[in-house]
Amino acid sequence: MTTIQPKIDTPVTDELALVQAAKGGDVGAFEDLVRRYDRNVFRIAQHITQNREDAEDVVQDAFLKAYSNLHQFQGQSKFYTWLVRIAVNEALMRLRRRRPERMVSLDEEVKTEEDSLPREVADWSPNPEQQYNQAELREILTRTIQGLPASFRTVFVLRDVEGLSTEETAEALDLSIPAVKSRLLRARLQLRERLSRFFQRREATNGKQKPETGDTDQ
């Protein structure tokens, strides 16, 4: 079985030059950095906050905060990792504000019922995503990932959707590398378990299952 291929990195050759120019007051250079990463920040923010308006605010506030604090960026890490760290904090702040009844922390050791060994081990159809049309598939994927605890969701999105390395994810989230690995494993297994309901191989060809409704986030 082959391993997951990492995403190809965005070229970073001129990135430091853009950061230096922006530090010197070149707003045009900063705009180039915005163009480079706004889609990523928006995606991360919406995955964390699960709210479109909040995600829009996070994009604006994260870039403005980055701009105002560029002098603190020392260049030991990639600019993108530094930006993601700011964006994640902004997103978590909004999530907490919207859901004050829940403790939202990346440090929490979340115990869930699904932490045990996988229960669903039926194989999937060869091209599971083709069993559904695009809108159905999007709903399944959105609802499934929304059901994960915020701390698992965030690690999965940074590592597996955005393609950050384990080290970069740990740095962006201020977590240890073992903590990132542990959350990533549990996030992947839980998503797999939940998606199995929709994607497992069926004898009947028309056995589509409707996406479940209801927010089960914790």
Place this chain on the structure above:
Amino acid sequence: MKCAEFLNELTNYLDGAIDERTKAELEDHLAWCHNCYVVCDTTKKTIEIYRDSQLYELPEDLRTRLRTAIVSKCHARKKAGPEHV
């Protein structure tokens, strides 16, 4: 190797972050344990489906609006000086 040990190494295995010896042990387990093979294969598919999904794409008109707002505020902050944070 037991299934629980395999699962503990699953993330490292899928990420290719293991030494050759451990990899050989894991693949030996996969060769005879169908359940772990299915879990491994479907976990890999899970990752690929999310990676290839276009969830939460930023629409171009919203993208332009956000960028315009950001750049305009950057100019305002630049005028206000570096102390204005």
